[in-house]
Amino acid sequence: MTTDERIMLTGNKAAAWGARMAQVEYVPAFPITPQTEIVETLAKWFAEGTMKGKYTNMDSEHSMFMAAGAGAATGVRVFTASSSQGILHGMESLYTLTGWRVPLVIVNVSRALATPITLEPDHNDVMSTRDCGLIQLHAETCQEVFDFILLGYHIAENPNVCLPVLVNMDGFYLSFTREPVLIPSQEAIANFLTAFKPAQPVFQASQPMARASAVFGGATYSYFKMQHNLAAYHAEKVFNESAQKFSEQFGRTYEPAEKFHMDDAEFVFVMSNSFATKGKAAVLQLRRQGIKAGLLKLRLFRPFPSAFIAEALSGHKNVAIIDQNLSPGMGGITYPEIVASLYSHPNRPKRILSVIGGLGGKDIRESDFMSIINHFKDPESPSPLYLFDDVDMASFQKIQNIANPKEEPSSS
Amino acid sequence: MTAFVNPYKKIKDLHPKEAISPGTGLCAGCGGLEGLRLAMKELGENVLICNAAGCFTLLSVYPFTPLKSSWLYTTMGAPVPAAQGVRDALDIRMAHKGLSNDENLLVMAVAGDGSSNDIGLGATSAALHRKLDFIYFCYDNEAYGNTGFQLSAASPLGSATQTAPTTKVHPAGAESFKQDLFEIWKAQEPTYIATVSPREPVDLSNKFAKAKTLQGPRMFICMSPCPTGWGYDPKESNLIAKLAVDTGIFPIKEYFEGKVVHTKPPKKRLPVEQFLERQKRFRHLFEPERRDDIIALIQQHVDEYWRRYE
Numbered sequence: 001m002t003t004d005e006r007i008m009l010t011g012n013k014a015a016a017w018g019a020r021m022a023q024v025e026y027v028p029a030f031p032i033t034p035q036t037e038i039v040e041t042l043a044k045w046f047a048e049g050t051m052k053g054k055y056t057n058m059d060s061e062h063s064m065f066m067a068a069g070a071g072a073a074t075g076v077r078v079f080t081a082s083s084s085q086g087i088l089h090g091m092e093s094l095y096t097l098t099g100w101r102v103p104l105v106i107v108n109v110s111r112a113l114a115t116p117i118t119l120e121p122d123h124n125d126v127m128s129t130r131d132c133g134l135i136q137l138h139a140e141t142c143q144e145v146f147d148f149i150l151l152g153y154h155i156a157e158n159p160n161v162c163l164p165v166l167v168n169m170d171g172f173y174l175s176f177t178r179e180p181v182l183i184p185s186q187e188a189i190a191n192f193l194t195a196f197k198p199a200q201p202v203f204q205a206s207q208p209m210a211r212a213s214a215v216f217g218g219a220t221y222s223y224f225k226m227q228h229n230l231a232a233y234h235a236e237k238v239f240n241e242s243a244q245k246f247s248e249q250f251g252r253t254y255e256p257a258e259k260f261h262m263d264d265a266e267f268v269f270v271m272s273n274s275f276a277t278k279g280k281a282a283v284l285q286l287r288r289q290g291i292k293a294g295l296l297k298l299r300l301f302r303p304f305p306s307a308f309i310a311e312a313l314s315g316h317k318n319v320a321i322i323d324q325n326l327s328p329g330m331g332g333i334t335y336p337e338i339v340a341s342l343y344s345h346p347n348r349p350k351r352i353l354s355v356i357g358g359l360g361g362k363d364i365r366e367s368d369f370m371s372i373i374n375h376f377k378d379p380e381s382p383s384p385l386y387l388f389d390d391v392d393m394a395s396f397q398k399i400q401n402i403a404n405p406k407e408e409p410s411s412s
Numbered sequence: 413m414t415a416f417v418n419p420y421k422k423i424k425d426l427h428p429k430e431a432i433s434p435g436t437g438l439c440a441g442c443g444g445l446e447g448l449r450l451a452m453k454e455l456g457e458n459v460l461i462c463n464a465a466g467c468f469t470l471l472s473v474y475p476f477t478p479l480k481s482s483w484l485y486t487t488m489g490a491p492v493p494a495a496q497g498v499r500d501a502l503d504i505r506m507a508h509k510g511l512s513n514d515e516n517l518l519v520m521a522v523a524g525d526g527s528s529n530d531i532g533l534g535a536t537s538a539a540l541h542r543k544l545d546f547i548y549f550c551y552d553n554e555a556y557g558n559t560g561f562q563l564s565a566a567s568p569l570g571s572a573t574q575t576a577p578t579t580k581v582h583p584a585g586a587e588s589f590k591q592d593l594f595e596i597w598k599a600q601e602p603t604y605i606a607t608v609s610p611r612e613p614v615d616l617s618n619k620f621a622k623a624k625t626l627q628g629p630r631m632f633i634c635m636s637p638c639p640t641g642w643g644y645d646p647k648e649s650n651l652i653a654k655l656a657v658d659t660g661i662f663p664i665k666e667y668f669e670g671k672v673v674h675t676k677p678p679k680k681r682l683p684v685e686q687f688l689e690r691q692k693r694f695r696h697l698f699e700p701e702r703r704d705d706i707i708a709l710i711q712q713h714v715d716e717y718w719r720r721y722e
């Protein structure tokens with residue numbers, strides 16, 4: 001593209017455009033719903049010569065992530081995408097390539113994990129990559145998907161980071177929703193993201209090296225892990241610097257988390273990705289009813305911007321952390337991270353409620369936000385609050401009765 | 413038909429140069445390492461090894477590497493996809509980014525028989541389908557050696573492993589015949605497949621010399637006598653390797669342009685028990701009482717193989 005253009009794109013197409021405008025050179029790929037549109041689009045662009053480099057159809061995500069990491073270690077700009085079962089299938093490779101300290105961008109289109117198998121979204125897939133040492137950016141809109149890919153390469157390729165960046169979006173709700181996306185010209189992008197210059201030596205004949213050698217002894221292992229940890233921590237500073245440059249070039253400003261009507265909020269919802277759009281609508285609706293609601297949208301999730309989040313949430317009375325994921329036997333996965341961030345803050349919220357909802361694509365309705373507010377009003381109400389009400393139970397029982405018509409529906 | 417003249421006739425003809433220095437963490441008498449040493453002499457220095465988890469992972473333990481060339485440890489199941497990524501990236505850089513051809517690397521996967529036959533087979537099959545330009549070196553010690561010698565699909569019938577031990581109920585130990593990886597690979601028609609033995613260095617070196625002139629998937633299975641797992645004195649590695657060939661248990665052959673040729677057929681095949689009786693993993697076939705039934709089964713399997721060719 002030679003001039004800035006605003007075009008209607010699905011989240012998936014926005015991701016493909018992000019890779020294209022970042023002048024990605026190598027895409028090893030494997031299909032999975034709801035991500036497939038991304039790799040199909042890229043396959044076409046490579047096949048017709050719009051994108052230069054190579055698109056390789058791999059045989060699994062385990063292979064795909066391995067090829068992606070090895071490609072990055074050999075000095076090309078790499079992109080790939082996955083979702084759900086694909087992330088789990090590739091998990092061993094994900095840990096391997098983050099340890100290789102190679103920069104690349106991965107898009108995950110969130111989809112709930114089996115069992116039971118489903119196509120619809122929640123965040124257990126992306127949360128499973130939480131501890132493998134990559135950088136995570138969570139996108140709410142198609143524009144954010146596009147922008148975070150450019151931003152992602154800027155962060156990943158920073159010599160003080162050298163880690164993969166994962167950009168997360170919600171399956172269906174965003175992957176297949178068309179929104180206007182501003183695509184800057186290639187010249188404008190070149191002012192922000194220059195051609196890939198690997199910070200580390202890459203494989204080629206004149207640079208023989210042994211990489212990822214085995215280690216003996218906890219001290220050596222720990223040293224490398226602590227290096228990795230420092231780089232991940234440091235990525236928060238790099239995120240802010242890169243976002244600042246991005247803002248100067250493109251005019252869109254990204255903080256580690258987005259504050260929506262937070263100033264005087266007495267009830268704060270903490271959310272991420274596309275359901276935050278529903279949360280924002282609920283905030284406006286509640287405010288029309290005189291309830292001072294606000295929302296904090298998580299954006300940078302690894303490294304976890306603890307200080308920023310604690311700063312944003314302290315001073316507010318009631319905070320509801322809505323996890324679209326479930327760690328059975330413990331609850332929401334982001335909840336303890338936020339609570340830990342706030343623990344030592346003198347002005348921390350009086351009540352921090354864990355809420356679990358949106359599992360397997362289950363909608364979070366306006367009434368759900370209202371029930372969270374009501375939950376706060378009762379000091380005895382338990383946490384977590386599961387957004388699964390009588391209407392949901394009735395709809396399940398209808399189905400259950402088909403599966404097992406002889407059994408009386410349970411009366412609870 | 414491509415004409416290829418073997419460069420070596422005698423052992424004295426082989427490269428004097430070493431590409432792997434001695435003093436690695438592998439066991440004394442490791443047959444697989446001897447095979448790799450000979451292979452690397454032939455392949456030279458501009459090589460990248462993508463290594464699968466296994467004994468050979470201990471070749472490069474931080475901060476050491478015995479190699480003149482490059483090394484990337486991967487996972488047990490994905491050395492070949494890593495080779496794909498490196499190959500693709502080098503091709504992209506040579507085609508579009510001005511990387512000089514002098515900077516090119518020969519990409520190689522080095523994996524044990526467990527990785528090759530079991531966890532990594534699917535990914536290798538996919539690379540064969542894509543006609544990946546690489547060399548595959550499977551050192552075949554007929555079990556999961558690194559984890560203490562457990563059953564792999566390459567463990568031969570009648571051998572005892574930690575996870576298929578010999579018992580009264582299961583006197584043979586491993587009860588399935590060794591998986592025929594050569595034939596599995598051959599079904600996908602790679603450019604070249606060869607079996608090699610460290611006991612046949614001239615044959616081995618000629619095959620790597622030939623593979624070096626070719627493109628596409630070039631696949632090697634190296635018979636790898638393993639004193640630790642097979643249970644014999646390390647100084648006998650050569651003898652064991654020789655008996656594997658002379659009994660016909662390990663056929664030395666190559667597949668090229670649609671044809672299989674045995675490059676070192678045993679002149680007069682020795683009885684299999686001469687190979688078996690020297691190893692602890694087969695001891696239960698001889699003590700406390702001879703299991704002629706199982707030995708006969710092994711002999712019959714070998715005879716059937718050679719009947720197709722002799």
Ligand SMILES: Cc1ncc(C[n+]2csc(CCOP(=O)(O)OP(=O)(O)O)c2C)c(N)n1
Binds near residue numbers: 092487526557
């Ligand atoms: C995914 C995975 N599963 C299991 C292991 C444990 N493991 C490491 S090496 C090995 C055996 C490898 O056997 P083989 O490929 O025959 O090589 P060898 O050890 O004999 O050299 C196993 C099971 C692993 N590293 N990764």
Ligand code: SF4
Binds near residue numbers: 438444553639
């Ligand atoms: S266990 Fe066997 S294959 Fe492994 S290093 Fe020792 S001798 Fe070699």
